[in-house]
Amino acid sequence: MIRFEDVYKTYKTGTDALRGVSFKIEDGDFVFIIGKSGSGKSTIMKLITREERPTKGYVLVDRFPISKMHNALVPVLRRQIGMIFQDFRLIESKSVFENVAFAGEIVGMSPKKLSQMVGIVLSIVGLSHKANAMPLELSGGEQQRIAIARAMINDPKLIVADEPTGNLDPQTSESIMALLEQINRNGTTVIVCTHDSNLVDRMKKRVIEVDNGIIVRDECASGYCATPPPEDKISIIQAVSKPSFPNGEDERPAVKLEDI
Amino acid sequence: MKFRALLTSTREGIQGIIRHPLVTLASFTTILLMLLLMSVFLLFSANARYITKRVAQQPPIEVYMKLESTQAERDVVISYLDQNNQWIIEYEQRTPEQNYLWFRENLGESASILDNFDYMTYLPYTFHIRLIDPSYADEFGMNMRAIPGVNKVLIESRVMDFLSMTGRWVNIGTFVAFSVLLLIAMFIISNMVRISVYSRSAEISIMKFVGATSGYIRLPYIIEGLFVGMVSAVGAWAIAYFTYQQVFDIMMANVNATSFYALLPIQSLSHWVMIMCLVTGMLIGGLGSAVSVRKYVKV
Numbered sequence A: 001m002i003r004f005e006d007v008y009k010t011y012k013t014g015t016d017a018l019r020g021v022s023f024k025i026e027d028g029d030f031v032f033i034i035g036k037s038g039s040g041k042s043t044i045m046k047l048i049t050r051e052e053r054p055t056k057g058y059v060l061v062d063r064f065p066i067s068k069m070h071n072a073l074v075p076v077l078r079r080q081i082g083m084i085f086q087d088f089r090l091i092e093s094k095s096v097f098e099n100v101a102f103a104g105e106i107v108g109m110s111p112k113k114l115s116q117m118v119g120i121v122l123s124i125v126g127l128s129h130k131a132n133a134m135p136l137e138l139s140g141g142e143q144q145r146i147a148i149a150r151a152m153i154n155d156p157k158l159i160v161a162d163e164p165t166g167n168l169d170p171q172t173s174e175s176i177m178a179l180l181e182q183i184n185r186n187g188t189t190v191i192v193c194t195h196d197s198n199l200v201d202r203m204k205k206r207v208i209e210v211d212n213g214i215i216v217r218d219e220c221a222s223g224y225c226a227t228p229p230p231e232d233k234i235s236i237i238q239a240v241s242k243p244s245f246p247n248g249e250d251e252r253p254a255v256k257l258e259d260i
Numbered sequence B: 001m002k003f004r005a006l007l008t009s010t011r012e013g014i015q016g017i018i019r020h021p022l023v024t025l026a027s028f029t030t031i032l033l034m035l036l037l038m039s040v041f042l043l044f045s046a047n048a049r050y051i052t053k054r055v056a057q058q059p060p061i062e063v064y065m066k067l068e069s070t071q072a073e074r075d076v077v078i079s080y081l082d083q084n085n086q087w088i089i090e091y092e093q094r095t096p097e098q099n100y101l102w103f104r105e106n107l108g109e110s111a112s113i114l115d116n117f118d119y120m121t122y123l124p125y126t127f128h129i130r131l132i133d134p135s136y137a138d139e140f141g142m143n144m145r146a147i148p149g150v151n152k153v154l155i156e157s158r159v160m161d162f163l164s165m166t167g168r169w170v171n172i173g174t175f176v177a178f179s180v181l182l183l184i185a186m187f188i189i190s191n192m193v194r195i196s197v198y199s200r201s202a203e204i205s206i207m208k209f210v211g212a213t214s215g216y217i218r219l220p221y222i223i224e225g226l227f228v229g230m231v232s233a234v235g236a237w238a239i240a241y242f243t244y245q246q247v248f249d250i251m252m253a254n255v256n257a258t259s260f261y262a263l264l265p266i267q268s269l270s271h272w273v274m275i276m277c278l279v280t281g282m283l284i285g286g287l288g289s290a291v292s293v294r295k296y297v298k299v
């Protein structure tokens, strides 16, 4: 489960990337985060993976309180998250197999288990036959599927994808999304940032839209939405965990569905 | 599992060395210079200690009585020595006859020229004294000179003075040069690590987001540093070893091995120098990279 509570993020440069964001994502959800360029989508992703810390507010990912967690726990958090990026981020000097195995190696998987797992995830993304290829010998779509395989090797609870189809043509994008949807059907929470509104419309999933650091829409298409209105959740969390940020600045109203 | 991580890190660390031969060479050279300096210092001070010890074992003070000195005057000297025995390891009185024999013995083959030597006329009684603390020698000699019948007092402390003075300067010089080289080494190692880290920055960022611990990411660089330190240590040791052997051969060509001024043979020192080089080199290499990789690789 992921919970954002009145989260502010101001970068060192003074840019207010997030200005009071609250939402909740349940385990097993599939959520799109959309918005114009510079609206704060990637910032939300970076807060989930603890690449950045919130300036104010409370972020909870699974059992990890992002704002106050110890640095030593960050790797533990990230092993439960599979990350996918627009630019794939494969190591060009390593083969497809090695690229995928790399993530398992780091958590200390035994070579036997590792090659077994690499086999499984490569067959899920449909690229078993490319195991010995080098990343640059693959098309963009294939590279992204390798990146998805890598994200899955440690059997994460959550997959976050920041513009995974940004560099791909519509058809390939479609197949990548289908792959992510298939992964989601097996119980993995999936969060996807994207510009591609056509894609979002067709997928009929929950959509959170950010604009200028504020959530302007959080809706569930076709009745699919695991998350009730955010106000309840905030009061429960505040009652239980007493967030450390000053309550005096909490008078900003939470974004309501009626606002849109 | 830990072992496998160590193995991977070692492989990565050694690959790092190969990837940046020039930077590695720079670190290697600086550490080697430092260790060489340290080895020279170790060799010098081991010899200085050794010679000091041997010189201290010899009678550093010789008291020559006047030729016409009386038994009563010699008794005063003996009673002075006995009263001050807390300063003295031992002393010995030599009669003119003993001095004559000792003299003859030292002349070896040409001793026959002394055959008709009237030693009672030309050789005095002497006292040979070994002090516990050589620094007390000057005051001791002054007191002895004041005793009637004493002709002169010879204090054999020049070697000691020379050794202790050069020893002091060598200590200071080594310390200064070592510190300067240490700073340079840290700077160069830090750059070695920085270049290594930057050339692998894409890989490191991937390691971070797939959940590698900082330790796992940093380990290859620390191993790289340890390895460079180790190779430098072996290099410095080898250079010191062969240079010392040359110096030893030249200096000892005309010197008996049992002489006061004999140098220690390299065999008795090489283990010590090797261990010191390895420990220091790996400490500098490993610690240097550990400190700088902390700066460049954060979660």
Ligand SMILES: Nc1ncnc2c1ncn2[C@@H]1O[C@H](COP(=O)(O)OP(=O)(O)OP(=O)(O)O)[C@@H](O)[C@H]1O
Pocket: A011, A012, A013, A015, A016, A017, A035, A036, A037, A038, A039, A040, A041, A042, A043, A044
């Ligand atoms: N590391 C950073 N330092 C300073 N400012 C930043 C940093 N990262 C993002 N920003 C700023 O924060 C704001 C939000 O950025 P963010 O990357 O979250 O936008 P985005 O919605 O992902 O945009 P895009 O669709 O172009 O990827 C932008 O104004 C951006 O310039």
Ligand SMILES: [Mg+2]
Pocket: A041, A042, A043, A162
């Ligand atoms: Mg972005």
